[in-house]
Amino acid sequence: IASFLTLFLNAGIAPGSQAVGASDEPLLLAFKTIFGDGVGASLLALIAVAGLIASFHTIIYAYGRNIFSLSRAGYFPKWLSITHATRQTPYIA
Structure with a gap:
């Protein structure tokens, strides 16, 4: 939007x-x-950089879950869908 x-x-x-x-x-x-070209523009740039860094964490998390689900569906090797014994999270993917 x-x-x-x-x-x-x-x-x-x-x-x-x-x-x-x-x-x-x-x-x-x-x-x-x-x-104008004052402090507001610099503040916007700082907020944009913080948002960019925050989106990197989300992308990394989503890629791991994507690899895990594709492995469970049989599109990727099965060893990528191995989950942790205690936490039940895909620690290899």
């Missing part, structure tokens, strides 16, 4: 759709246009 709002709303503000299309960071461009 945020990406669609960024694309649609950025086309209607001062830099216009050409600047949005050429920008590598359209959300930062919109934020700078609305709030």
